[in-house]
Amino acid sequence: MRLPQAQVALLETASATDATTVEQLASETDLKPETVTRAAFDLRDEGLVTVDERVEATATLTDEGETYLDAGLPEVRLFRAARDAGGAVGMGEAIGASGLEGPEVDIALANYARKGYGVVDGGEVSASEDADPDADEEAAALAALAAGESVDDADLLDRLERRELVAVDETTVRSVTLTDAGVTALMEGVETAETVDRLTPELLTSGEWEDVEFSEYNVEADAPAVEGGREHVLRNHAERVKDVLVGMGFREMDGPHADADFWINDCLFMPQDHPARTHWDRFALDVPPVADLPEGLVDRVEHAHRDGVGEDGDGYHSPWSEDFARAIALRGHTTSLSMRYLSGHADADIDPPQRYFSVEKVYRNDTLDATHLLEFFQIEGWVMAEELSVPDLMGTFEEFYRQFGIEDVRFKPHYNPYTEPSFELFGTHPETGEEIEIGNSGMFRDEVLEPLGIECDVMAWGLALERLAMLTTGAEDIRDLHGTLADLDFLRNAEVTY
Numbered sequence: 001m002r003l004p005q006a007q008v009a010l011l012e013t014a015s016a017t018d019a020t021t022v023e024q025l026a027s028e029t030d031l032k033p034e035t036v037t038r039a040a041f042d043l044r045d046e047g048l049v050t051v052d053e054r055v056e057a058t059a060t061l062t063d064e065g066e067t068y069l070d071a072g073l074p075e076v077r078l079f080r081a082a083r084d085a086g087g088a089v090g091m092g093e094a095i096g097a098s099g100l101e102g103p104e105v106d107i108a109l110a111n112y113a114r115k116g117y118g119v120v121d122g123g124e125v126s127a128s129e130d131a132d133p134d135a136d137e138e139a140a141a142l143a144a145l146a147a148g149e150s151v152d153d154a155d156l157l158d159r160l161e162r163r164e165l166v167a168v169d170e171t172t173v174r175s176v177t178l179t180d181a182g183v184t185a186l187m188e189g190v191e192t193a194e195t196v197d198r199l200t201p202e203l204l205t206s207g208e209w210e211d212v213e214f215s216e217y218n219v220e221a222d223a224p225a226v227e228g229g230r231e232h233v234l235r236n237h238a239e240r241v242k243d244v245l246v247g248m249g250f251r252e253m254d255g256p257h258a259d260a261d262f263w264i265n266d267c268l269f270m271p272q273d274h275p276a277r278t279h280w281d282r283f284a285l286d287v288p289p290v291a292d293l294p295e296g297l298v299d300r301v302e303h304a305h306r307d308g309v310g311e312d313g314d315g316y317h318s319p320w321s322e323d324f325a326r327a328i329a330l331r332g333h334t335t336s337l338s339m340r341y342l343s344g345h346a347d348a349d350i351d352p353p354q355r356y357f358s359v360e361k362v363y364r365n366d367t368l369d370a371t372h373l374l375e376f377f378q379i380e381g382w383v384m385a386e387e388l389s390v391p392d393l394m395g396t397f398e399e400f401y402r403q404f405g406i407e408d409v410r411f412k413p414h415y416n417p418y419t420e421p422s423f424e425l426f427g428t429h430p431e432t433g434e435e436i437e438i439g440n441s442g443m444f445r446d447e448v449l450e451p452l453g454i455e456c457d458v459m460a461w462g463l464a465l466e467r468l469a470m471l472t473t474g475a476e477d478i479r480d481l482h483g484t485l486a487d488l489d490f491l492r493n494a495e496v497t498y
């Protein structure tokens, strides 16, 4: 019998009495596991071997599991603290004595009664007399897994997996055994047939392709997973947002990430002593100030700050300095771009009606948490027209968010120094049901528009791209999407649907 080389090697290595795993066969024949698997399936189809498949689960401790392995499970620590304090103590005391911190406290409380350690009630923790922390089967299972032993109790493993203390990986283990026909074939003698598994330029030019024997495709064979490059979810959202806004008749703005405070704040009637303009909130840059601010506009802006606009307008009566306005910082919002465009200094057409947007990075000295990053994307936009009112603003958002499957945007009155009225926008997180802030908006005040020389209405907004992505992907922590903690599996596999 003539067979391809890998099949011959496999027949000669496999046994009729013991099942040999693909992994063993691969190491003995010096072939790749996927080549062995493929040869095994081909031989099976010829009736020369049988292939057994078994799913093997390997459980390993997660980082959290490792922590508890050393420090003890939170509920066990709480129990020991309560027992050592006499069996019934105030919650604060028990937690203090146990040394539990942050989320560990909730974890301890969530598992305490379930595992029979006692009762938590009315601010008191009692320790059950029958409980034995040394016999905690979850702790024992963690120790066994850490020692390389297996845990056979499927329910127990399942509980640990749900607590995210262990990660279970499933792999299919295949093993090969010679059939009687396989043994007979071997005894009668098998020879290697030259087969070719891919067409090469050489085969084509030499004409050899006409004589060679091609091996068949086996779509069941295991193959290494290939992770191709992929568009990041945030980039994907940014592009989609652009498409939607262009579809709604908007044109795109662009401009500097580092800009004069004049464009970032002064044009927006943000007083120079506003808290957001202190070094706490602002990323100031140690570079020479901007030299070429438009003179007439600077004067009008200064005038608005000092005296207000209109007949009974009033200014801030606080210091205003041009040097302060010229200093450069990373923009904390892209409303700086709206100012550049609305002022006519961006070479764009500004005869009403007009609609402009940008999807660009902004920088804020915030505290990093589940909903805040230090740099994030803002979806900036404005509409300029003769007669605009609040329903136009709300309708625009409803229309925009509907494109992403978000139908329940809510509005809350808000305050911005540059808009009146102002509204914050909220959406509902699909997983937690929590209300999260997704944007800020309003109608620009006369104090902003008059110095810019605009005589009609302008409604404007800044929406957070990352928050939109949290609503569409269900990500509960913004850091799962972006930054060093981002979950690679999520980024590889997330299906973005809207």
Ligand SMILES: N[C@@H](Cc1ccccc1)C(=O)O
Pocket: 332, 333, 334, 335, 416, 419, 440, 441, 442, 460, 461, 462, 463
């Ligand atoms: N600049 C505001 C958003 C906004 C833009 C324009 C008008 C009103 C609000 C922010 O960053 O939150």
